[in-house]
Amino acid sequence: MPKGKEENAAPKTSGAVDKRSLLNPHQVGALLTWIAARPRTGHRLTAFFATLYYASLRPEEAVALRVEDAVLPETGWGELRIHTAEPEVGSHWTDDGDVHETRHLKGCAFGDTRTVPLHPDLVRSLRSPIERGQLKPGDLLFPGEKGDLLAGSVYRRIWAKARKAVLSDHEFNSPVGKRVYDLRHTA
Structure with a gap:
C-alpha cells in the first residue's frame, strides 16, 4: 500500500458487542424500578426501556x-409490528428542519416489517401507559410530554440519572449499561 493511504483510511471497527457493557437481570430490574418511581414520566419511560430490553428494539x-x-x-403473548424508525439525525441534516428522520428498518429492504413476540409481562407493561394516557391507535406508543416523538435527550438523561442512582460507583464508572442501546445488546 502506498505511503499515506493507510493514514487516511477510516479506523477499523469491531462488529462485536463489548461484553463489559452488558447488564445483568438484577441491574435491569433495579434501573426499571428506579425509573418507574419518577413522578411525571416514570410509567412511560419504564415501558420504553422495558421494550428495548425485553423485545430487543433499537431506540x-x-x-x-x-x-x-x-x-x-388481555392474556398471553402479544407482538409488535416494527416497520419504521425515527433516528435523531439533527435538524441541520434534514430537509424539513426536524430533529428526527423517518427511515425504513436498518438492514431490511424498503417496506419490510419485522414482527417481535412479546412476553405476557411486557404486554401488561405496555397496556398500562396506553390506558393511563388514553392513547388511540394512531398515537405514538411512547409519546414525549407534548405528544410528539420522545426525544433522545429525555430518555438518555433519565437513563444516566438511573445509572448514577442504582449502580455502585465501580459499575457506574465502567461501561456497563452506559448507553441506552446497551439494553438491546443485553437482550
Whole structure:
C-alpha cells in the first residue's frame, strides 16, 4: 500500500458487542424500578426501556411505534409490528428542519416489517401507559410530554440519572449499561 493511504483510511471497527457493557437481570430490574418511581414520566419511560430490553428494539424503532403497531391481548403473548424508525439525525441534516428522520428498518429492504413476540409481562407493561394516557391507535406508543416523538435527550438523561442512582460507583464508572442501546445488546 502506498505511503499515506493507510493514514487516511477510516479506523477499523469491531462488529462485536463489548461484553463489559452488558447488564445483568438484577441491574435491569433495579434501573426499571428506579425509573418507574419518577413522578411525571416514570410509567412511560419504564415501558420504553422495558421494550428495548425485553423485545430487543433499537431506540429509534421504539420511538416510532404507534399504538396500532402493538397487539396486546388481555392474556398471553402479544407482538409488535416494527416497520419504521425515527433516528435523531439533527435538524441541520434534514430537509424539513426536524430533529428526527423517518427511515425504513436498518438492514431490511424498503417496506419490510419485522414482527417481535412479546412476553405476557411486557404486554401488561405496555397496556398500562396506553390506558393511563388514553392513547388511540394512531398515537405514538411512547409519546414525549407534548405528544410528539420522545426525544433522545429525555430518555438518555433519565437513563444516566438511573445509572448514577442504582449502580455502585465501580459499575457506574465502567461501561456497563452506559448507553441506552446497551439494553438491546443485553437482550
